[in-house]
Amino acid sequence: MGARSLVFLLFLMLILSFSSAYQGKKKQYKPCKQMVLYFHDVIYNGQNAANATSAIVGAPQWGNLTILADKFHFGDVVVFDDPITLDNNFHSKPVGRAQGMYIYDTKNTFTAWLGFTFVLNSTDFQGTLNFMGADPIMVKTRDITVVSGTGDFFMHRGIATIMTDAFEGEVYFRLRVDIKLYECW
Amino acid sequence: MGARSLVFLLFLMLILSFSSAYQGKKKQYKPCKQMVLYFHDVIYNGQNAANATSAIVGAPQWGNLTILADKFHFGDVVVFDDPITLDNNFHSKPVGRAQGMYIYDTKNTFTAWLGFTFVLNSTDFQGTLNFMGADPIMVKTRDITVVSGTGDFFMHRGIATIMTDAFEGEVYFRLRVDIKLYECW
Amino acid sequence: MGARSLVFLLFLMLILSFSSAYQGKKKQYKPCKQMVLYFHDVIYNGQNAANATSAIVGAPQWGNLTILADKFHFGDVVVFDDPITLDNNFHSKPVGRAQGMYIYDTKNTFTAWLGFTFVLNSTDFQGTLNFMGADPIMVKTRDITVVSGTGDFFMHRGIATIMTDAFEGEVYFRLRVDIKLYECW
Numbered sequence: 001m002g003a004r005s006l007v008f009l010l011f012l013m014l015i016l017s018f019s020s021a022y023q024g025k026k027k028q029y030k031p032c033k034q035m036v037l038y039f040h041d042v043i044y045n046g047q048n049a050a051n052a053t054s055a056i057v058g059a060p061q062w063g064n065l066t067i068l069a070d071k072f073h074f075g076d077v078v079v080f081d082d083p084i085t086l087d088n089n090f091h092s093k094p095v096g097r098a099q100g101m102y103i104y105d106t107k108n109t110f111t112a113w114l115g116f117t118f119v120l121n122s123t124d125f126q127g128t129l130n131f132m133g134a135d136p137i138m139v140k141t142r143d144i145t146v147v148s149g150t151g152d153f154f155m156h157r158g159i160a161t162i163m164t165d166a167f168e169g170e171v172y173f174r175l176r177v178d179i180k181l182y183e184c185w
Numbered sequence: 186m187g188a189r190s191l192v193f194l195l196f197l198m199l200i201l202s203f204s205s206a207y208q209g210k211k212k213q214y215k216p217c218k219q220m221v222l223y224f225h226d227v228i229y230n231g232q233n234a235a236n237a238t239s240a241i242v243g244a245p246q247w248g249n250l251t252i253l254a255d256k257f258h259f260g261d262v263v264v265f266d267d268p269i270t271l272d273n274n275f276h277s278k279p280v281g282r283a284q285g286m287y288i289y290d291t292k293n294t295f296t297a298w299l300g301f302t303f304v305l306n307s308t309d310f311q312g313t314l315n316f317m318g319a320d321p322i323m324v325k326t327r328d329i330t331v332v333s334g335t336g337d338f339f340m341h342r343g344i345a346t347i348m349t350d351a352f353e354g355e356v357y358f359r360l361r362v363d364i365k366l367y368e369c370w
Numbered sequence: 371m372g373a374r375s376l377v378f379l380l381f382l383m384l385i386l387s388f389s390s391a392y393q394g395k396k397k398q399y400k401p402c403k404q405m406v407l408y409f410h411d412v413i414y415n416g417q418n419a420a421n422a423t424s425a426i427v428g429a430p431q432w433g434n435l436t437i438l439a440d441k442f443h444f445g446d447v448v449v450f451d452d453p454i455t456l457d458n459n460f461h462s463k464p465v466g467r468a469q470g471m472y473i474y475d476t477k478n479t480f481t482a483w484l485g486f487t488f489v490l491n492s493t494d495f496q497g498t499l500n501f502m503g504a505d506p507i508m509v510k511t512r513d514i515t516v517v518s519g520t521g522d523f524f525m526h527r528g529i530a531t532i533m534t535d536a537f538e539g540e541v542y543f544r545l546r547v548d549i550k551l552y553e554c555w
Binding site: 029057058059060061063074075076077103104105106107111113115132133134136143144145146147157158159182183 | 231241242249262265285286301304313334336
């Protein structure tokens with residue numbers, strides 16, 4: 001092998017290393033971390049102060065703070081501090097709390113806008129994950145985003161696929177959250 | 186060309202490839218995707234229930250839920266579900282909905298804090314983009330951020346330059362949103 | 371040095387460059403930018419309209435808009451436009467404004483959910499930083515996230531360690547914010 005062909009090989013490999021590096025950075029579609037969690041929301045209705053985990057704190061002019069408003073709850077702002085569990089049992093030992101708010105934001109169907117944090121404090125995970133996104137509630141599974149994290153989830157980002165796992169009247173619901181992190185540090 | 190000079194060349198090129206790779210990762214100032222969209226907000230004033238796309242749902246003690254408050258609307262929280270169009274015509278076929286909230290947050294000028302999602306459902310784009318940022322309304326163009334996305338915008342991030350394209354009384358406004366995505370997956 | 375050993379060296383260095391590049395991308399734990407700032411919040415209580423920098427704009431059914439609610443203020447939504455200073459002196463010349471909202475979100479201790487922006491306008495920094503996260507107020511230092519930025523902070527991300535630096539009655543508090551940006555463009 002002569003020096004000339006070696007130089008050629010050198011160029012070839014550098015080009016390959018460039019393109020590989022690029023793909024490694026931009027097309028990583030396999031989650032680097034994944035977990036499934038549930039959270040449980042019991043909304044305050046004026047009579048369940050002891051059990052309620054959330055409360056209506058803003059409402060449109062036609063609404064009030066103990067009953068979700070007409071027009072598909074449009075405009076209701078709900079603050080929550082919901083237990084997170086590993087399975088779908090409300091009475092399981094919580095591994096953390098889901099804290100933040102959701103806002104009903106359509107007048108002709110059920111949709112919500114979500115901004116909240118998972119504060120995880122278990123043997124498996126110590127840290128927080130921050131969620132944001134639109135939730136078209138009537139769709140079976142829908143994607144929101146994990147925009148950031150702290151602790152074990154330092155600088156992480158990803159997608160959370162949420163599913164309404166239970167819905168009882170307008171007082172209790174349970175969400176299944178399938179978290180897939182695609183950027184891990 | 187001797188082996189020694191080849192080794193030197195090798196080092197030189199690796200150093201160059203390192204610095205190039207670094208710049209490729211960190212200094213990518215050209216958008217990988219770009220689009221211009223408009224959205225239209227008609228605020229509920231107690232008399233336009235049929236047409237309104239947004240409603241005041243929180244207000245300071247001196248405010249109410251059908252008129253934007255004194256002191257530059259400081260403290261007013263507005264929830265919206267606004268049509269998104271490709272041009273500046275309110276009656277154009279929507280390509281999606283802008284859903285979320287804005288909050289007026291200064292007492293001596295007009296500024297807002299924005300947290301919302303573009304839910305896009307057109308032939309060109311299927312997916313969501315999540316926006317967050319401060320909006321100094323009286324400035325002609327101002328930058329907010331695209332913090333995340335789903336679907337066609339999986340894991341995307343970028344900047345949105347917004348401009349008030351129309352403003353009629355305190356009932357209607359239209360925003361032009363120039364979205365530039367700098368991180369595409 | 372023969373061509374064969376040179377090829378071997380070539381492979382070795384490429385492998386090394388790969389693994390280094392990977393670590394450079396994923397394990398960058400040193401901040402690329404860091405700064406410490408303070409912001410000051412004076413909440414409206416019905417009598418301090420001239421000085422107040424924030425106001426309660428949403429509250430649960432058992433609350434009101436001039437006094438933080440019972441049950442650890444659960445459900446209170448506060449909108450703010452707070453001065454940012456370089457030191458802990460409320461009267462220092464502001465370098466920007468902290469604008470957004472916080473929500474008290476636990477019934478049995480003090481925690482808040484934060485969504486706000488630092489709008490910086492000083493000789494050192496021109497741009498915005500967007501913050502999001504859960505704030506367990508009673509913990510001495512706690513981490514929230516910097517999810518995005520504009521201007522000098524174009525596309526930046528990081529962590530902010532916050533500390534309650536002063537707390538006077540339920541009218542004034544000051545937060546120390548130690549911002550560490552780990553992704554800089």
